[in-house]
Amino acid sequence: xxxxxxxTMGDAAGIGPEIIAKAYAMAPELxxxxxxxxxxxxxxxxxxxxxxxxxxxxxxxxNAQEVLILPPRCLPVLHIQELEGLVPYGxxxxxxxxxxxxxxxxxxxxxxxxxxAGLITAPIHKQALAQAGSPFSGFAGHTxxxxxxxxxxxxxxxxDLPVRMMLANDELRVVLVxxxxxxxxxxxxxxxxxxxxxxxxxxESLSRLLKRAxxxxxxxxxxxxxxxxxxxxxxxxxxxPAIAAARAQGIWVSEPIAPDTVFMRARSSPVRKxxxxxxxxxxxxxxxxxxxxxGVEKGFNMTLGLPLLRTSPDHGTAFDIAGLGQADxxxxxxxxxxxxxxxxx
Amino acid sequence: xxxxxxxTMGDAAGIGPEIIAKAYAMAPELxxxxxxxxxxxxxxxxxxxxxxxxxxxxxxxxNAQEVLILPPRCLPVLHIQELEGLVPYGxxxxxxxxxxxxxxxxxxxxxxxxxxAGLITAPIHKQALAQAGSPFSGFAGHTxxxxxxxxxxxxxxxxDLPVRMMLANDELRVVLVxxxxxxxxxxxxxxxxxxxxxxxxxxESLSRLLKRAxxxxxxxxxxxxxxxxxxxxxxxxxxxPAIAAARAQGIWVSEPIAPDTVFMRARSSPVRKxxxxxxxxxxxxxxxxxxxxxGVEKGFNMTLGLPLLRTSPDHGTAFDIAGLGQADxxxxxxxxxxxxxxxxx
Numbered sequence: 001x002x003x004x005x006x007x008t009m010g011d012a013a014g015i016g017p018e019i020i021a022k023a024y025a026m027a028p029e030l031x032x033x034x035x036x037x038x039x040x041x042x043x044x045x046x047x048x049x050x051x052x053x054x055x056x057x058x059x060x061x062x063n064a065q066e067v068l069i070l071p072p073r074c075l076p077v078l079h080i081q082e083l084e085g086l087v088p089y090g091x092x093x094x095x096x097x098x099x100x101x102x103x104x105x106x107x108x109x110x111x112x113x114x115x116x117a118g119l120i121t122a123p124i125h126k127q128a129l130a131q132a133g134s135p136f137s138g139f140a141g142h143t144x145x146x147x148x149x150x151x152x153x154x155x156x157x158x159x160d161l162p163v164r165m166m167l168a169n170d171e172l173r174v175v176l177v178x179x180x181x182x183x184x185x186x187x188x189x190x191x192x193x194x195x196x197x198x199x200x201x202x203x204e205s206l207s208r209l210l211k212r213a214x215x216x217x218x219x220x221x222x223x224x225x226x227x228x229x230x231x232x233x234x235x236x237x238x239x240x241p242a243i244a245a246a247r248a249q250g251i252w253v254s255e256p257i258a259p260d261t262v263f264m265r266a267r268s269s270p271v272r273k274x275x276x277x278x279x280x281x282x283x284x285x286x287x288x289x290x291x292x293x294x295g296v297e298k299g300f301n302m303t304l305g306l307p308l309l310r311t312s313p314d315h316g317t318a319f320d321i322a323g324l325g326q327a328d329x330x331x332x333x334x335x336x337x338x339x340x341x342x343x344x345x
Numbered sequence: 346x347x348x349x350x351x352x353t354m355g356d357a358a359g360i361g362p363e364i365i366a367k368a369y370a371m372a373p374e375l376x377x378x379x380x381x382x383x384x385x386x387x388x389x390x391x392x393x394x395x396x397x398x399x400x401x402x403x404x405x406x407x408n409a410q411e412v413l414i415l416p417p418r419c420l421p422v423l424h425i426q427e428l429e430g431l432v433p434y435g436x437x438x439x440x441x442x443x444x445x446x447x448x449x450x451x452x453x454x455x456x457x458x459x460x461x462a463g464l465i466t467a468p469i470h471k472q473a474l475a476q477a478g479s480p481f482s483g484f485a486g487h488t489x490x491x492x493x494x495x496x497x498x499x500x501x502x503x504x505d506l507p508v509r510m511m512l513a514n515d516e517l518r519v520v521l522v523x524x525x526x527x528x529x530x531x532x533x534x535x536x537x538x539x540x541x542x543x544x545x546x547x548x549e550s551l552s553r554l555l556k557r558a559x560x561x562x563x564x565x566x567x568x569x570x571x572x573x574x575x576x577x578x579x580x581x582x583x584x585x586p587a588i589a590a591a592r593a594q595g596i597w598v599s600e601p602i603a604p605d606t607v608f609m610r611a612r613s614s615p616v617r618k619x620x621x622x623x624x625x626x627x628x629x630x631x632x633x634x635x636x637x638x639x640g641v642e643k644g645f646n647m648t649l650g651l652p653l654l655r656t657s658p659d660h661g662t663a664f665d666i667a668g669l670g671q672a673d674x675x676x677x678x679x680x681x682x683x684x685x686x687x688x689x690x
Contacts, residue, residue, distance in 0.1 A: 179568070180568055180569070180572075180575075180576055181568070181576055182567050182568075182571070182576045182577030182578075182579075183528075183532060183566055183567050183568070183577060184529070184532050184577065185577070187528060187529050187532070221528055222527045222528050223524070223525055223526070223527075223528070223628075223629040223630060223633075224525070226527070227525075230525075231525055231526055231527045232527030232528060232529065232530070233527075234527075259630040259633075259634060260629070260630050260633035260634050260636075260637050261637060263634055263637075263638055264637050264638050264639070264640060267638065283568075284568040284605070285568060285604040285605050285631065286630065286634065288568075288604075288605035289604060289605050289608055289631065289634050289635055290634055290635065290638045291605075292605050292606060292608075292609050293608055293609050293612065293635045293638050294609070295609065
């Protein structure tokens with residue numbers, strides 16, 4: 001597999017094109033070997049709006065491998081589909097939703113066929129995707145689009161391809177049992193197979209990424225991990241059986257650990273290596289609060305459980321600042337850096 | 346009110362006496378003007394076990410004011426009650442539970458009478474307290490003991506004296522709506538008066554402590570603070586009415602903010618002042634995960650809502666390492682430092 005990476009442009013009305021152009025301008029060595037899947041005119045506009053002493057030329061390419069023979073300090077674009085004119089910034093637009101989805105599908109297929117080592121996705125807008133029309137409107141977001149492509153490639157149903165989100169930065173990795181549901185619903189839907197599958201996906205993915213078996217911590221659901229059943233029974237009835245099942249497969253996994261200390265213990269700092277390679281978080285904010293605490297620009301997301309490597313920045317389209325030149329490319333740069341680090345060589 | 350502070354010894358079988366002795370040895374200037382309410386023999390043993398080049402003498406005092414005429418580099422003890430021999434380390438013991446409770450009650454009464462500026466409580470063991478006999482067994486912990494003494498002093502019922510926990514470090518302050526209950530129960534018992542009262546207590550306490558009206562952030566309960574009701578309705582049905590009621594009293598308080606970004610935004614770092622003075626957290630771990638993330642030794646607790654100043658380290662009795670010389674006094678030292686900083690002068 002060649003070490004080229006595709007960056008999907010994201011929603012043209014959001015900050016995606018801007019942060020991509022900034023990343024190429026600010027980190028040319030890191031970005032060399034990456035190309036953008038997107039719309040030529042939109043990306044050209046983004047490069048022209050850069051506040052840079054030297055211009056960043058846009059180089060059209062026809063296939064992924066071409067990027068390797070390009071010089072650095074240009075922005076290679078694999079042009080997917082012409083928009084009918086540029087879309088306005090900061091507005092939900094079916095056309096830009098549709099183009100964003102097409103770019104993701106193109107990159108997923110290229111990754112599944114082994115033509116690229118992985119993909120980095122700039123943000124899409126969920127409502128623009130919902131307006132994008134068939135076959136894209138039915139997908140909630142990136143994860144579902146990628147899951148469907150991978151399932152089609154493997155000739156299985158998407159339901160047989162469970163995925164989990166990993167959020168990480170230099171200090172901490174967390175994998176979430178559930179994501180965008182009400183907290184009460186996250187608790188009500190917590191069950192042994194779901195926790196077990198999360199541990200298993202984290203184990204398989206991190207074994208491949210780290211090239212050794214990871215040490216996995218399981219966060220409790222309740223204060224003090226339930227304190228022996230005093231503050232909730234989910235640790236006893238759900239987490240311990242899931243942990244036992246994972247251990248029976250030879251997976252290194254902790255007991256349920258008090259949520260308020262497990263992230264601190266797992267954290268690696270410049271002066272101290274963390275005790276665990278990853279923490280399984282029982283709900284969205286349990287994992288995201290510590291990952292984001294030190295600054296959102298340092299984090300990135302990775303989708304685990306798919307037969308392809310995908311990372312993304314941990315922010316959205318930011319319609320409120322799109323086109324203003326204020327968007328920060330740090331998280332995108334981190335997502336590219338991590339895709340390179342985690343790619344099989 | 347005199348600027349003397351009482352430190353209650355905590356459970357003699359835990360690390361309380363050890364961290365107190367270490368604090369006096371390591372931070373003599375900070376500790377000058379503080380005395381320990383406890384048992385002479387237990388504290389003498391703790392000082393003798395110190396790994397220090399010079400001995401730390403124990404000085405018995407009869408009343409709080411005496412501490413001001415003592416030289417630094419000694420450990421002043423106001424002796425409350427002789428234990429019948431020292432208690433063994435690391436074991437639940439009714440006698441040490443009883444003594445620990447008596448020390449807390451003594452210090453609470455001294456603070457309520459204005460004889461001391463505040464109290465710093467070393468950890469007690471809940472099960473030892475439960476075995477301590479009448480009148481202490483009925484109290485769940487420090488907070489309940491202090492609440493009862495204050496209510497008696499004010500001649501009101503304890504139910505009319507709602508208190509809240511504040512956890513803080515140099516970077517972040519959080520005040521918790523609920524503490525030691527199952528997460529599901531914390532959600533089920535969330536209501537408008539409880540959230541409103543938490544905001545109000547935070548406002549009153551921090552106005553006094555900071556000598557200006559604080560900027561209060563309210564964390565949402567659900568991912569993305571519910572995203573307009575998509576992921577849960579508690580923000581709309583509970584948090585917004587509580588916020589409206591607080592604003593009607595002139596309190597500066599935010600809308601419900603996404604839990605995964607509010608703590609990051611409130612955090613003050615050496616290079617950036619936080620956007621808020623305090624965050625109202627909807628449940629135990631929502632607040633404790635970010636406060637503890639950077640290291641438990643930097644944090645401290647404060648009880649808000651009482652007519653006395655009380656801080657404490659944010660760890661427990663640590664029976665597993667009691668007597669081994671390994672206990673870290675940093676959080677106790679921070680609790681003393683903060684009591685001094687927050688005390689009315």
